[in-house]
Amino acid sequence: MFRQILLLTATLALAAPVLCANADDPKAREIMQNVEDRDDGDNATLDMEMVLIDKSNNQRVRQIRSFRKDKGEDKRSIMFFLTPSDVKDTGFLTYDYDDPNKDDDQWLYLPALRKSKRIAANDKSGSFMGSDFNYSDMTSRELENYDFTLMKEVEIDGQKAWQIESVPRTKEVIDESGYKKSILFVRQDNYVVIRAVHWVDKGSALKYFDVKQLEQIDGIWVATEIHMTTKEGKQTVHKTVLKQSNIAFNQNLDENLFTVRQLEKGL
Numbered sequence: 001m002f003r004q005i006l007l008l009t010a011t012l013a014l015a016a017p018v019l020c021a022n023a024d025d026p027k028a029r030e031i032m033q034n035v036e037d038r039d040d041g042d043n044a045t046l047d048m049e050m051v052l053i054d055k056s057n058n059q060r061v062r063q064i065r066s067f068r069k070d071k072g073e074d075k076r077s078i079m080f081f082l083t084p085s086d087v088k089d090t091g092f093l094t095y096d097y098d099d100p101n102k103d104d105d106q107w108l109y110l111p112a113l114r115k116s117k118r119i120a121a122n123d124k125s126g127s128f129m130g131s132d133f134n135y136s137d138m139t140s141r142e143l144e145n146y147d148f149t150l151m152k153e154v155e156i157d158g159q160k161a162w163q164i165e166s167v168p169r170t171k172e173v174i175d176e177s178g179y180k181k182s183i184l185f186v187r188q189d190n191y192v193v194i195r196a197v198h199w200v201d202k203g204s205a206l207k208y209f210d211v212k213q214l215e216q217i218d219g220i221w222v223a224t225e226i227h228m229t230t231k232e233g234k235q236t237v238h239k240t241v242l243k244q245s246n247i248a249f250n251q252n253l254d255e256n257l258f259t260v261r262q263l264e265k266g267l
Helices: 002-007 024-035 171-177 259-263
Strands: 044-054 059-073 075-085 091-096 105-108 114-117 146-158 159-168 179-189 193-200 206-217 218-230 235-248
Touching: 024 179, 024 218, 044 075, 044 193, 059 218, 091 259, 105 259, 159 171, 159 193, 171 179
Parallel strands: none
Antiparallel strands: 044 059, 044 235, 059 075, 075 091, 091 105, 105 114, 146 159, 159 179, 179 193, 193 206, 206 218, 218 235
């Protein structure tokens, strides 16, 4: 799931006029393809903690159990909110398709309504469960939908990284992702996006993505702590901290776990 968060944004099949006149950069695209192709493990189970922090530094903490499985070139993930009581038994299911012409599927189960809601394409730019992440952030970006430009090489926390500009090619992609431009920082030794700045389409806010902890687990690079901060100018409006623990790969996960029926049934 965190690799999907790192890659960001989803897909639309409709064509539209190109928004950016700049030519695509082959070197930048090659780097982003390596980000896409990086091994993120399979049949994974993990625990997550989501901390929501408002501008007055008030915090709300949520505990989540998450599962992820590859199905061919596609990826499926499901998560269940465990605590607190106001979100307990809420579930979220994602089908992340490799086919760029196929829109990813997402469902949110709300126990109060006792039914699942499919997230429409025009709703994916909305906040995921009150966090600073969008629904579109929960699936991987379709590289064909973006122009990439290699800006320069930088050093972040002692590690060499590429600074890459990412611009959506169509208005549809902007509407779905909620971002009109992003600057991505990719570590050169492992092709992990460790930092990013996203220009929010509606309004003047910027979102700052930062990997605070990155670990190797069973040979897989995993972002075990991620911060996403929404700012208006220099003022922090809201912040979300995601931590993951008890990560295990190559688990025996049944495909039936990743269904709307299981989403509504819960753990």
